[in-house]
Amino acid sequence: DADVTQTPRNRITKTGKRIMLECSQTKGHDRMYWYRQDPGLGLRLIYYSFDVKDINKGEISDGYSVSRQAQAKFSLSLESAIPNQTALYFCATSLSGGENTEAFFGQGTRLTVV
Amino acid sequence: AQKITQTQPGMFVQEKEAVTLDCTYDTSDQSYGLFWYKQPSSGEMIFLIYQGSYDEQNATEGRYSLNFQKARKSANLVISASQLGDSAMYFCAMRVRNQGGKLIFGQGTELSVKP
Numbered sequence: 001d002a003d004v005t006q007t008p009r010n011r012i013t014k015t016g017k018r019i020m021l022e023c024s025q026t027k028g029h030d031r032m033y034w035y036r037q038d039p040g041l042g043l044r045l046i047y048y049s050f051d052v053k054d055i056n057k058g059e060i061s062d063g064y065s066v067s068r069q070a071q072a073k074f075s076l077s078l079e080s081a082i083p084n085q086t087a088l089y090f091c092a093t094s095l096s097g098g099e100n101t102e103a104f105f106g107q108g109t110r111l112t113v114v
Numbered sequence: 115a116q117k118i119t120q121t122q123p124g125m126f127v128q129e130k131e132a133v134t135l136d137c138t139y140d141t142s143d144q145s146y147g148l149f150w151y152k153q154p155s156s157g158e159m160i161f162l163i164y165q166g167s168y169d170e171q172n173a174t175e176g177r178y179s180l181n182f183q184k185a186r187k188s189a190n191l192v193i194s195a196s197q198l199g200d201s202a203m204y205f206c207a208m209r210v211r212n213q214g215g216k217l218i219f220g221q222g223t224e225l226s227v228k229p
Contacts, residue, residue, distance in 0.1 A: 031215050040123065042205060043219040050215070058216070090159065092217070099147035099211045100166050105159035 003027045006091050006106035013081050013113055021076045021109050023091030030096050032074040033103065034058075034066060037088040046089075049074055050096065081113040116141045118208050118220035125225050127196045134181070135191040135223045137206030145211035148189040150180065153203040153222075162204075165189055193225075201227045 004025045013019050023032065030051050035043040035058075045058030047066040055068055063085060067075045078085055091106040117140040127133035139148065150162040165173045165180045173180040181190040193200055206220040 033217070035219075040221055042118075042120075042221040043207075045216060045218070048216060088157065092159075094215060094217075096215065099145055099209045100164060101147075101209070101215065102149070102161050102164065103207075103217050104161075105151075108157045108159075110157075 004091060004093055004104050004106040006089075006109050008109060009107065010110045011112070013111070015082055015113055017081050019078045019081055019111070021078075021089055021091075021111070023074045023076070023106055025072050025091075025093045025104075027093055027104060028071075029093035029104070030071060031094045032068065033092040033094075034064075034074070034076045035090045035092065036060065036085075037090060037108075043090065046076065078111075078113075081111075083113045086111060086113045116143075116146075116208060116210055116213060116218050118206050118218055120206055120220035120223050122223045123221070125223055127193075127200075127225065127227055129198060129227055129229050130195055132192060132194045133196055133225065135193070135204050135206075135225065137189045137191065137220060139187050139189060139206075139208050141187075141208065141210050143210045143212050147209045148180070148182070149207040149209070149217070150178070150189075150191045151205045151207060153205065154199075155202070159205075163191070196227045198227050198229060201225060 033048040034046040049068045089109045092103040094103045146167045148165045152160045179192045
């Protein structure tokens with residue numbers, strides 16, 4: 001089993017629908033992140049969490065919300081999906097600490113909003 | 115503000131030759147780390163190599179090496195003896211000590227290895 005698991009792997013939804021992307025990890029890491037990937041833009045940070053009680057906005061948080069239900073679970077919600085939220089979404093985890101801590105990624109969720 | 119720039123949207127290399135993927139970064143912090151990730155067509159993100167800002171030696175991991183030029187703020191990835199399986203998207207990323215662990219990515223470079 002993967003250390004960082006994202007569900008679903010693929011999803012097509014309609015404009016205006018609420019959708020939740022889930023992420024769970026077995027690595028015991030305290031830090032979790034949500035990124036979106038768009039062609040030519042790389043990965044951009046949506047939200048990140050240092051622990052259950054500490055959640056922070058990234059560079060593109062508008063239109064998204066998150067919930068850290070437990071150390072191992074971090075969910076991303078699109079309250080009212082729109083077509084320009086069509087992207088590949090990644091969850092990642094890392095240990096707290098310095099600048100040398102590697103991030104571990106889930107396999108990605110490909111979301112299409114029609 | 116921190117920023118990573120990869121100026122090569124796409125690169126081609128002949129199999130068995132070496133290739134350099136460019137990455138420049140911008141930060142005013144003294145403590146930071148630089149990472150390279152590989153993303154094959156299947157989509158997963160694979161960690162390749164890490165370089166710390168205080169490391170005096172360039173990092174190496176097998177066929178991967180990082181050409182770290184601190185004064186130029188560049189952290190180029192060198193792949194030696196390219197293989198067909200190296201065809202993928204490559205991302206440069208940076209983590210700054212005083213930025214709470216955020217990992218900031220560049221736009222990526224798509225590498226194609228020709229037989």
